[in-house]
Amino acid sequence: DAGVIQSPRHEVTEMGQEVTLRCKPISGHDYLFWYRQTMMRGLELLIYFNNNVPIDDSGMPEDRFSAKMPNASFSTLKIQPSEPRDSAVYFCASSLGNLGQGFYREKFDFGYTFGSGTRLTVV
Amino acid sequence: AQTVTQSQPEMSVQEAETVTLSCTYDTSESDYYLFWYKQPPSRQMILVIRQEAYKQQNATENRFSVNFQKAAKSFSLKISDSQLGDAAMYFCAYIGVVDDMRFGAGTRLTVKP
Numbered sequence: 001d002a003g004v005i006q007s008p009r010h011e012v013t014e015m016g017q018e019v020t021l022r023c024k025p026i027s028g029h030d031y032l033f034w035y036r037q038t039m040m041r042g043l044e045l046l047i048y049f050n051n052n053v054p055i056d057d058s059g060m061p062e063d064r065f066s067a068k069m070p071n072a073s074f075s076t077l078k079i080q081p082s083e084p085r086d087s088a089v090y091f092c093a094s095s096l097g098n099l100g101q102g103f104y105r106e107k108f109d110f111g112y113t114f115g116s117g118t119r120l121t122v123v
Numbered sequence: 124a125q126t127v128t129q130s131q132p133e134m135s136v137q138e139a140e141t142v143t144l145s146c147t148y149d150t151s152e153s154d155y156y157l158f159w160y161k162q163p164p165s166r167q168m169i170l171v172i173r174q175e176a177y178k179q180q181n182a183t184e185n186r187f188s189v190n191f192q193k194a195a196k197s198f199s200l201k202i203s204d205s206q207l208g209d210a211a212m213y214f215c216a217y218i219g220v221v222d223d224m225r226f227g228a229g230t231r232l233t234v235k236p
Contacts, residue, residue, distance in 0.1 A: 093168075111218070
């Protein structure tokens with residue numbers, strides 16, 4: 001398997017522009033997570049999906065951020081309009097099952113697999 | 124929410140020596156997993172080792188081993204025979220039944236030749 005694939009690897013955009021980050025999870029993984037990494041706040045969970053359905057978006061900083069998962073093999077994180085404080089590395093991760101699901105417990109033994117991240121710079 | 128604390132922002136070790144990175148966590152759950160992830164300059168998050176809370180035996184993966192002290196809520200990572208390629212940021216992470224994966228602030232490890 002090619003692992004979790006994110007695109008683009010780097011993105012530089014001007015303040016006010018729309019930015020779309022893309023993620024392809026590992027085939028068969030039923031959970032998908034979006035994280036943001038900054039020096040000040042470390043790794044923060046933004047939102048996660050189970051079977052393409054958003055489960056918890058409490059980490060999404062504000063209405064300018066939105067995420068979708070139209071099918072099992074693709075997710076997007078969109079920022080509109082972008083601001084300089086959105087500059088960060090955005091990671092997508094996927095997993096097979098999750099600890100909270102007793103039924104899937106036996107499948108959850110490898111943690112989350114992360115993509116290579118997208119470094120976003122908003123100028 | 125559960126918290127994960129890494130009290131060592133930076134550590135250094137001589138090549139071939141042993142180093143221990145510390146991690147403590149706060150939880151009221153009895154069922155959870157703990158992980159150490161490595162993030163080299165390439166920024167890829169690489170799973171190093173994992174520990175299931177209900178297993179008393181400490182996990183080991185080649186030169187990497189953990190000291191899991193459940194009562195003390197401590198989960199340290201020992202790297203033996205350190206190599207230049209071990210230089211990276213190391214993140215301790217927790218996942219429980221209620222919470223998704225939460226990370227510590229990280230420890231930057233430098234390996235001196």
